[in-house]
Amino acid sequence: MTASTTTPLETLREHLQTAIEIEWSTIPPYLCALWSLADGPNEYVAGNVEEVAMEEMLHLTLACNLLNAIGGGPRLVPDPVTQLPQPPSYPTYLPHSDDAFLVNLLPFSSEALETFCLIERPAAPGAPPEPGRYRTIAQFYAAVRELLDELGPDIFTGPPERQVDQRYYYGSGGEATAIHDRPSADGALEVIVDQGEGIPGESIWDADENVFGEGGELAHYFVFDELYRGRRYTKDDTPSSGPTGDPILLDYGSVLPMRPNPKAEDYAEGTELRELTETCNATYSRMLVELDAAFNGEPSRLVVAVQTMLQLRGESLALMRIPLGDGSGLNAGPAFQWRAPTAT
DSSP states (O other), X not given: OOOOXXXXXXXXXXXXXXXXXXXXXXXXXXXXXXXXXXXXXXXXXXXXXXXXXXXXXHHHHHHHHHHHHTTOOOOSSOOTTTOOSOOOOSSBOOTTBOOOSOBOOOOSSHHHHHHHHHHHOOOOTTOOOOSSSBSSHXXXXXXXXXXXXXXXXXXXXXXXXXXXXXXXXXXXXXXXXXXXSHHHHHHHHHHHHXXXXXXTXXXXXXXXXXXXXXXXXXXXXXXXXXXXXTBOOOTTOOTTTOOOSOBOOOOGGGSOOBOSSOOGGGSOTTSHHHHXXXXXXXXXXXXHHHHHHHTTTXXXXXXXXXXXXXXXXHHHHHHHTSBOOSSSOOBOOOOOOOOOOOOO
């Protein structure tokens, strides 16, 4: 058997590329659920799902900053030679996880919320770090911390101009911070994990109040848990108590009935739905290219990527309002399929 020649630093870079792929893989499902709510009576629900999606974009940015800080190069689109990484194709498992559940593109529904809770679920007390085949995202990030401990403070040699900070990042969900040493790396990891599963221990709240000076907010798991249970968490609730507050009024009848995991290939060539879906795919792919450039030395491209996401939202909503006409009662929807841009 040949001994591995991968160094600990290279392994850490591989882990952080995995982190980028994990964070991105959650965003299209959250956006599908959010956009299917459209305008209507579910304002509280939509506001909470939107906040989670925005925070996932922040997590993506912080993971890219951390990889850049240790001399790596984030990738959101396939390398021309290796064709890796491949953007997610739904349904899919979380990248490098234990494949315990599939992640689907679904409209807002109890089924979608169940999956979102599985994505964001907190690690069990004393759960070990798991760099691969991880059970929870928090355990994966604990493995990242272990490698940081092993490698020490001298690995932060990446060019500072590749960092995406608040000069380029705007939106809710916290602040994009530059990473240049171990304390700033620890701060980024704390934001990612705490916003997802809550402050470690018996807390349903994230650490935004301590980190950003914002009011405490429910961590992602508990946002989705209260929506699934239909009852709000109060300030005195804990993970073991569950939500004990007021009922949450959900109008599932006003949700746009998007078909699960739509694909362009679902429709015959030359049809309007095929063309509209491919147009949406092209916009999605262009946004990924812009994000990839933003995290690889052109941070101002992030502003362009945000504008493209707004275009993607408009195209997705248009699809979500088109009935399939096949008697299923379902509508079309965005496919989030990667389409390599053609050379011009």
